[in-house]
Amino acid sequence: MAFLEIRNLCKRFGAAEVLKRIDLSLERGGFLVLVGPSGCGKSTLLNTIAGLETVSEGEIRINGRRVNELRPSDRDIAMVFQSYALYPNMTVAQNIAFGLEMRGVPKAERERAVREVAETLQISRLLARRPSQLSGGQRQRVAMGRALVRKPQVFLFDEPLSNLDAKLRVDMRTEIKQLHLNLGTTIVYVTHDQVEAMTLASVIAVLKDGEVQQFGTPEKIYNEPANIFVADFMGSPSMNLVSVDVVRANGATAVALARADGEPALLQVADSNGALRERAGQSVILGIRPEAVTDIDGADRHARNVVRVACIAEVVEPTGSDTYVVAKLGGRDFVARMRADADVAPKSQTVFAFNMDRAAFFDPKTELRIA
């Protein structure tokens, strides 16, 4: 039995259904990230776990105990809010100790707990200050301290990094990850940033319109997206998704990719791919990540099936570490990630190496992955 269990959870505001039959589970010490575009219901889901929103249907269990009817304070959870939600009229120490005080913990014990947490988070110097005298990063730490001090069973984070500047966000991300490793806490974390999701999570749930699109490890979500939405949402730059025709040629299966100039390119697919063979003559959506389309020398040497396609490079964008090359393929802009020193000039004929081991195929109607 999982530590945090969400079964068949529904949430309705009047006629609007904001969460539809959510099923999730998380092991003790796991790090679940809820990710999705704004309005997908991820924050609502977190609030139902916290007990700040009621549940219309279904069940939430923490450590085997049904918590649906419990108040937030009785669920043994702590939450870090997007705005940090530090009490402006209290000092940092009072902020951190407030939850303990409400639970009737004796003063001496509270002070010891506050000192310990402050040391862990390196905010001991700040204990006497008020929230208005802190920087954004310091407030973030205090908010985490307030959650940590209670040693709850589950930590809930509601987009905790979105108010920080880019550099600080990366630092704090690492710190949260480190904290999770050191303390072995169970965390549910909401974000709209798919990089945050990938770097932090032990499992990810991708949400859209109140439904879980896919629930799995970051590797699984990234490499084997369940549908076009997940494929498109996760990864930056996002996965190339183009329409191709499935053909049978010389006893093998291939997909034909339209080129702006000349014949369509034939991309051979591993013959073990039965699902695709059955769709010969039909159109499917080919999904392939930019890093699986490279220059020839940059191609993965362990890949079993690399197909070369020549095409005109439209735009070349060097980023320093890599060079992104944009071409017109399948009627759309198609991004390839090449090595920084790859010799590519804009508007010139270029050979792209497709690592077809990493290609995914989707049904154009249901948008689900077929192979």
Next chain:
Amino acid sequence: MTGAAAPAPASTVLVRAAIYTLLLIFAVYYLLPLFVMVVNSLKELNEIRQGNMLALPQQVTIEPWKSAWSTAQIGVQPTGLRPYFLNSIMMVVPAVAISTLLGALNGYVLTKWRFRGDTVIFGLMLFACFIPFQIVLIPMARILGMIGLAGTTPGLVLVHIVYGLGFTTLFFRNYYAAFPTELVKAAQVDGAGFFRIFGRILLPSSGPIIVVTVIWQFTNIWNDFLFGASFADFDSLPMTVALNNLVSSSTGVKEYNVHFAGAIMAALPTLLVYIVAGRYFVRGLMAGAVKG
């Protein structure tokens, strides 16, 4: 630039001078009544009769003040204003405290514990701000009679609380609307209940709006004449009504100096509240406007 401060152009100086002169004239104009009151309250009666209201007293006396406070004829009793001043205090302090606290609670519920129909209820409470005093007189008299508070100070306190609730709720609701709801959620997760969140999180951050509400309520209730005249008995009359009785008593000579002293006494508490808390008044009124 050669000098430390460049000399301002002559036109700027002229405009400045004109503005200050104008402001000075206005200030004098507005202070004149107060000046007349103070000056004449310190004169002998026959000195006032000589006719020059604006002149300084030839002989300063505080007899009119003493008389107004403790011996002047109010209605039929020669008690001075003192007992009525105390009546007013006994009325104003609980009325202001309770209406402010209830307004804060209302504002808290209407913004942070929203329920179905809360906007309708708020709208109805707002309506209370626009009801003229006169309309509630008769129903209020009936109710006070029914609950046995007619003609008492607690009855007046009740009337002022009920009448003030619309305003205090409006003030606090608008202030708390800009108060981050995440703080309330955080306190809930921390284990604080309804009243603890109110007392520990919201109220300590409500300083400016409390000052605004207290000033507003204090001035209105202290200065109220109609409710006092309608619902109070002889032994619970507030200051304003007593002052009227002092000034308009028809027996004997008109003691203008005593009237002036009494009028100043009646105005002093509100003046004091403004002087002490006035600077928060503007600040508090502006607080919600800029942020949120």
